[in-house]
Amino acid sequence: MSSQPRLSHDILGAIGGVPRPPTDVVVEATDVHKWFGRLHVLKGVSMTVRRQEVVVIIGASGSGKTTFIRCINHLEKIQQGRIFVNGHLIGYREVDGRLVEDREQNIARQRQEIGMVFQRFNLFPHMTALGNIIEAPIRVRGVPEAEAIETGRALLARVGLSAKENAYPAQLSGGQQQRVAIARALAMKPALMLFDEPTSALDPEMIGEVLEVMKELAREGMTMIVVTHEMGFAREVADRVVMMDDGQIIEEGTPEHFFTSPTHERTKAFLSKIL
């Protein structure tokens, strides 16, 4: 397809190689509960993600999968349970066994290590593609501007968008915007990447170009948690697929397991609808 980006086979080379998480277990979530008011949306979710693992979370809308990954970088509060990333308790301090929300600066520091890609891209519309990518490295990490620009250009080149560095988001297609958004998250050299339905808002002909970038990242050894309905993507690169339903994980296994012998009735019903 003509819209396929000319991908380099070394995207992470642009940021000096695979960011190496400091611990073997990158994400350790135990018994996470969340309520929106009286609505119990996460009912004791536990998950362990190891270094360089790619975990795909599937499930019907309303099953809590998006809410769960938003808890991992504390965009959502949790009321019970613990989430550790790189060995650090996310968003909270533990005081006498109870969770007390951490200081804003500490939460911001933890988020620097966790990249996130959103369904609606959320590029900054008042900045160019390159401006979007270099903003946080310069302002948050304190990277010198020249170095940030060099890294930013290298990232844009490797997601196939060298020609667009001065384009504003409104001048880019959805697929191009999402590739810039991935480059923006990578520029912070995160140890973990979260993808929240990254292709759901895209026109069908643009889904491929975004999935290509994500597959390449997975092959290069990025640690990733991906909420998606793209089972082709799961089959190709996921180490593990997790099925969520009604705020709980109901089934977990290799992609092969989900394609050949799903056990749970809900899983079968869900897969029959999306495959």
Add this chain to the structure above:
Amino acid sequence: MQPDALVAAIQFDPDFFLKFVFQPSPALIGGLAITIYASVIAQAAGVVLGTLSALAGMARNPLLRAISGVYVWFFRGTPLLVQMFIVYFGTPYLLGGIDLFPRDVIFGVVSLRGAVLAGIVALSINEGAYMSEIVRAGIMSVDPGQTEAAKSLGMTYRLTMSRIVLPQALRVIVPPLGNEFNNMLKTTSLMSIIAVEEMFRVAQAANSATFKTFEAYFGVALYYLALTTIWSTIQGRIERRLGAGTSRSEQPGLWSRMLGLSRLRPDGGGAR
């Protein structure tokens, strides 16, 4: 003056009028200067106060929210003229005889009449209350996804506001801000009542000295009209610049809109 003379002819002195407008007295030029700098300072201070009040009003801390709420409630709910009297005449009584606004207030090399300073303070505080609502609406117009994206990149609240949210809110804030400044240019005339020698006060003095009532007041009206017209063109330019990057085609400016001209974007716009 005889009543039949009033009916018989229009009492208009063109020579006086033209001289008043086109050969302005030093007093009128001084008044023009006060009108301009009082407007600029009060509007700038109003934007700062309004932004702080808007941020306080959206804060998690209930005390900050309450302070912002009471501030907006009081200063939008009482007349500016009364507020000006409270600031200028009232505060010395409140403070047990300490006059915040003596005849001359010295700021380094600049000295200012106390009344001018009091007028500017009252205008600033009043304007801040209106700007608070405008800035709040601007911040709320920014997609929450922008804040989430900024946070997820590790930005603090401060950075998120200053680099991501407020610059985008500006597009919504600037048009009403321009109207506020247009109003401010005219509202400074209220300072005449606390004896500030701004343009309107000068026109009143010209009237009492010459009894050329219509000429003096209409003349000064033309000065206000000139100020607001110049401001409108500046505002149009600012709005056009802020439109860059947010849409595929450039926004037409004030004159283009009025005259129906269109400007083409040099790089041809969209690039799908």
